[in-house]
Amino acid sequence: MLSHKHINSKNSLGSPIATSSNNLSIVDPEIQRIIAHETHREQTTINLIASENYTHPAVLEATGSVLTNKYAEGYPGKRYYAGCESVDKAEQLAIDRCKQLFGAEHANVQPHAGSQANMAAYFALLNPGDTIMGMSLSEGGHLTHGHPVNFSGKFYKVVQYKVDPITEQINYDEVQRLAEQHKPKLIIAGASAYSRHIDFARFAAIAKSVGAFFMADIAHIAGLIAANLHQNPVPYADIVTSTTHKTLRGPRGAFMLSTQPLADSVDRAIMPGSQGGPFMHTIAAKAVAFKLALEPEFTTYQQQVVDNARAMAQTMQELGYRLVAGGTDNHLFMVDLRSKNITGLQAQIALEKAGITVSRSCIPFDPAKPWITSGIRLGTPAITTRGMGTHEAREIAYLIDEVVKKHDNNRQLLAVRQEVENKCALFPIYE
Numbered sequence: 013m014l015s016h017k018h019i020n021s022k023n024s025l026g027s028p029i030a031t032s033s034n035n036l037s038i039v040d041p042e043i044q045r046i047i048a049h050e051t052h053r054e055q056t057t058i059n060l061i062a063s064e065n066y067t068h069p070a071v072l073e074a075t076g077s078v079l080t081n082k083y084a085e086g087y088p089g090k091r092y093y094a095g096c097e098s099v100d101k102a103e104q105l106a107i108d109r110c111k112q113l114f115g116a117e118h119a120n121v122q123p124h125a126g127s128q129a130n131m132a133a134y135f136a137l138l139n140p141g142d143t144i145m146g147m148s149l150s151e152g153g154h155l156t157h158g159h160p161v162n163f164s165g166k167f168y169k170v171v172q173y174k175v176d177p178i179t180e181q182i183n184y185d186e187v188q189r190l191a192e193q194h195k196p197k198l199i200i201a202g203a204s205a206y207s208r209h210i211d212f213a214r215f216a217a218i219a220k221s222v223g224a225f226f227m228a229d230i231a232h233i234a235g236l237i238a239a240n241l242h243q244n245p246v247p248y249a250d251i252v253t254s255t256t257h258k259t260l261r262g263p264r265g266a267f268m269l270s271t272q273p274l275a276d277s278v279d280r281a282i283m284p285g286s287q288g289g290p291f292m293h294t295i296a297a298k299a300v301a302f303k304l305a306l307e308p309e310f311t312t313y314q315q316q317v318v319d320n321a322r323a324m325a326q327t328m329q330e331l332g333y334r335l336v337a338g339g340t341d342n343h344l345f346m347v348d349l350r351s352k353n354i355t356g357l358q359a360q361i362a363l364e365k366a367g368i369t370v371s372r373s374c375i376p377f378d379p380a381k382p383w384i385t386s387g388i389r390l391g392t393p394a395i396t397t398r399g400m401g402t403h404e405a406r407e408i409a410y411l412i413d414e415v416v417k418k419h420d421n422n423r424q425l426l427a428v429r430q431e432v433e434n435k436c437a438l439f440p441i442y443e
């Protein structure tokens with residue numbers, strides 16, 4: 013292994029550097045300090061951001077490997093670059109494990125992120141100007157499901173379905189009605205802020221009845237699906253897209269699943285359609301994450317995520333909070349804060365001061381602006397990864413209540429922060 017000193021005495025260009033645990037502190041102490049600070053922040057705060065998690069050290073190791081050096085445009089066995097022997101094996105492993113995990117005929121593991129996977133899905137199925145139908149962002153959907161500021165809202169005609177104003181759940185009869193009225197070419201199911209089960213089979217039947225393609229975006233609930241704790245859309249959908257870094261607990265990235273007849277269209281929509289060289293280090297890390305998700309312990313983990321969400325949601329209700337859609341079936345839920353005279357933004361800021369990280373969230377038909385919001389979204393994937401159970405989930409609900417009540421009292425917020433730090437010290441993320 014070359015040391016920095018050795019490189020300097022041999023090579024004034026300062027290249028190439030073999031891996032060493034202290035290279036970063038020597039080459040770029042500023043970035044090293046930022047990473048150390050972030051590690052400390054993660055260790056000492058309670059993370060309830062539903063889309064985040066703490067990935068396995070083996071995933072971090074693969075992500076930080078020499079595979080980052082390799083260009084590999086194309087697919088295993090058909091690359092535009094030489095020297096792809098190792099990365100071919102890594103990508104094939106990722107593909108095989110991903111197919112096994114979700115029972116899919118075809119998998120593409122190259123999408124850089126969830127948004128790129130969705131873009132590729134639309135490229136595979138649609139022409140610009142075609143009509144898509146997805147859930148609106150303000151009712152729990154995602155930007156890429158047709159929001160006007162996003163490519164999906166600019167390239168395609170968009171019909172948006174909302175949730176039912178009374179139940180705050182998807183009204184499948186209304187989805188059917190809209191589909192019949194607008195005859196979209198693609199119907200999208202999936203959400204970023206929806207706490208109830210999604211009936212993918214019903215969505216597929218609606219799509220079929222109007223001759224539309226059906227796509228399921230499982231970015232949030234992929235881990236639950238892998239653990240059989242949520243209906244799997246693979247038997248019903250033409251294309252399934254997902255991120256790998258949320259409940260699935262892998263590296264930051266995404267993948268696509270499809271039926272065999274759509275395999276070529278999906279692959280071509282990624283490369284050359286919308287991406288260049290794949291991130292081979294991330295693809296190797298996805299392979300590691302899929303392997304871990306195939307282990308029985310992963311199902312135990314996902315069950316605990318769901319149990320923790322239910323325990324926290326129930327405690328919030330006991331403390332007098334109204335929950336959107338009345339509760340949760342998955343890893344997250346939304347709290348309506350209007351009766352507590354605090355906005356989502358104010359709650360998010362106060363909770364952060366107290367060491368509890370959450371995302372503010374629109375509630376359905378929110379009277380507040382999207383920047384302000386009337387609610388917060390709480391999720392349990394991250395606290396469950398660090399070993400917290402239903403007892404801690406309930407205790408955290410009490411801490412949130414204390415913060416909401418005393419949100420303008422800095423001294424009290426710091427007292428909660430001390431409690432949070434004590435609790436976190438009992439559940440270290442990385443030893």
Ligand SMILES: Cc1ncc(COP(=O)(O)O)c(C=O)c1O
Nearest residue numbers: 125126127154203204229231255
């Ligand atoms: C349902 C859904 N789809 C797609 C995405 C986009 O993923 P990314 O942030 O990786 O682009 C998200 C991320 O929040 C999501 O919640």
